[in-house]
Amino acid sequence: MREYAFFLGCIAPNRYPGAESASYKTAEKLGIKLLDLEGASCCPAPGAFGSISLEIWYAMAARNLCLAEQMKKDIALICNGCYKSIWEVNHKLKQHKELKEKVNEVLKTIDMEFKGTIDVWHLAELFYDPEIVGVQKIRDSVKVSLEGTRIAVHYGCHLMKPRKERHFGTTEHPTWLEEMVGALGAEPVEYRNKMLCCGAGGGVRGYDLVHSLDITNEKMINLKEARVDALTEVCPFCQLQFDRGQIEIEEKFGVKYNLPVLHYCELLGLAQGMSPQELALDLHGISCEPFLQKVL
Amino acid sequence: MPRTKGYPEALEKKLADTRLYEDERHPEFTKTVEKLSMSIPHMCYQCGTCTASCPSAPRSSYRIRKFVRRALLGLEDEALTDPDLWLCTTCYSCTDRCPRDIAPTDVIMAMRNLAFKRDIIPVNFLKTVQAIYTTGHGVPNNDVNRAARKKLGMNPEPPTTHAFPQYVKGIQKIIDYYELKKNADRIVKEREG
Numbered sequence: 001m002r003e004y005a006f007f008l009g010c011i012a013p014n015r016y017p018g019a020e021s022a023s024y025k026t027a028e029k030l031g032i033k034l035l036d037l038e039g040a041s042c043c044p045a046p047g048a049f050g051s052i053s054l055e056i057w058y059a060m061a062a063r064n065l066c067l068a069e070q071m072k073k074d075i076a077l078i079c080n081g082c083y084k085s086i087w088e089v090n091h092k093l094k095q096h097k098e099l100k101e102k103v104n105e106v107l108k109t110i111d112m113e114f115k116g117t118i119d120v121w122h123l124a125e126l127f128y129d130p131e132i133v134g135v136q137k138i139r140d141s142v143k144v145s146l147e148g149t150r151i152a153v154h155y156g157c158h159l160m161k162p163r164k165e166r167h168f169g170t171t172e173h174p175t176w177l178e179e180m181v182g183a184l185g186a187e188p189v190e191y192r193n194k195m196l197c198c199g200a201g202g203g204v205r206g207y208d209l210v211h212s213l214d215i216t217n218e219k220m221i222n223l224k225e226a227r228v229d230a231l232t233e234v235c236p237f238c239q240l241q242f243d244r245g246q247i248e249i250e251e252k253f254g255v256k257y258n259l260p261v262l263h264y265c266e267l268l269g270l271a272q273g274m275s276p277q278e279l280a281l282d283l284h285g286i287s288c289e290p291f292l293q294k295v296l
Numbered sequence: 297m298p299r300t301k302g303y304p305e306a307l308e309k310k311l312a313d314t315r316l317y318e319d320e321r322h323p324e325f326t327k328t329v330e331k332l333s334m335s336i337p338h339m340c341y342q343c344g345t346c347t348a349s350c351p352s353a354p355r356s357s358y359r360i361r362k363f364v365r366r367a368l369l370g371l372e373d374e375a376l377t378d379p380d381l382w383l384c385t386t387c388y389s390c391t392d393r394c395p396r397d398i399a400p401t402d403v404i405m406a407m408r409n410l411a412f413k414r415d416i417i418p419v420n421f422l423k424t425v426q427a428i429y430t431t432g433h434g435v436p437n438n439d440v441n442r443a444a445r446k447k448l449g450m451n452p453e454p455p456t457t458h459a460f461p462q463y464v465k466g467i468q469k470i471i472d473y474y475e476l477k478k479n480a481d482r483i484v485k486e487r488e489g
């Protein structure tokens with residue numbers, strides 16, 4: 001069993017606890033043990049916090065990295081926003097000595113030091129990696145096939161972009177998450193402009209809600225055209241924007257979609273036999289019932 | 297839906313005049329942006345691939361190409377006082393597609409950092425800082441969520457700074473090191489009283 005320090009972030013544990021709970025359980029069935037990263041904080045939010053000061057953003061993310069270094073474990077996480085902060089700061093501090101020294105000067109005041117001894121992974125990439133889990137193992141773990149459902153994928157931005165700094169290959173038309181959806185028995189569905197941003201990032205959701213929802217609405221129109229039963233993603237912040245966002249879109253624009261939005265770990269949990277109650281799907285803004293009726 | 301930009305009057309006037317005045321240029325602004333962004337906006341040949349890739353462009357007057365141009369020409373005031381600066385969702389589509397290997401997203405982030413130094417910052421960004429300072433989380437726990445966690449058999453407080461609040465002190469020390477909380481409080485108070 002591989003062990004990772006599980007970096008929770010904010011939105012999964014504080015808004016969608018089912019996604020957190022599903023991560024522990026689904027990962028364990030696939031040979032990954034997620035350990036508590038005690039005292040971790042907000043990553044901090046790359047858009048909101050990074051816009052104010054990248055320097056402080058580095059230092060704050062480095063504190064979280066130090067906690068995992070003390071545990072001598074690599075970090076696994078389930079949020080693209082967290083990936084941007086935690087993965088990127090780890091990467092940059094390892095690369096730039098001057099930056100690292102500057103950050104360590106601050107960390108010294110709280111008796112910490114960034115050493116650069118661990119790596120950071122998104123749980124989805126660990127699931128996809130054949131040397132760690134792989135699509136076949138995901139397929140073998142399925143108890144309740146999602147056959148007969150059409151599911152679209154939202155990749156989000158900060159996991160794979162900027163492409164040159166990351167290691168995921170194409171960001172124009174990736175298909176690896178679709179493979180992981182197909183492994184659950186569901187039909188992965190393509191839709192127009194699937195790599196479009198959810199609209200929430202960069203502090204825009206807080207700065208200009210209508211603007212941010214208008215981007216989300218464009219995605220919703222494209223998803224509706226593709227006649228999908230559910231949308232899956234690997235980022236709780238995108239999840240919040242699509243799920244609670246649909247309620248806000250109804251308020252602001254008067255359009256209703258009722259499209260269930262599930263984190264990939266929640267979807268995998270369902271396929272591995274977890275009940276909707278165990279996944280706290282009732283906390284979602286948009287009811288998952290129509291989708292569940294097709295599955296269960 | 298009609299949308300107004302809410303530009304300051306002086307800026308509105310300046311934008312109407314598209315001529316470039318030498319005395320408005322600050323070459324050191326270009327250098328500072330390049331250093332902060334670790335990118336090379338001076339290489340831009342204004343092809344517009346960035347704006348064409350931008351999810352914010354079709355629904356606002358935000359033009360990322362314009363901001364890269366301002367970085368290149370050193371038009372500091374024009375760049376930092378434009379409210380559109382805050383409409384970038386940081387999706388990095390422009391960065392992935394730029395044929396000159398510039399990272400326009402990081403150019404925007406650098407400009408936002410410089411704007412903050414002049415107290416130009418939307419309040420919602422500062423409120424995230426205040427929340428993190430108090431609880432360690434930008435989106436903190438609430439009672440509905442605590443009840444749901446309990447029902448799931450989980451600790452109502454996640455094993456972060458929520459269950460281990462002793463760690464909040466370290467976070468506050470880092471933020472105070474840069475006097476960020478003090479500045480955030482001051483600016484929020486100025487705006488909201």
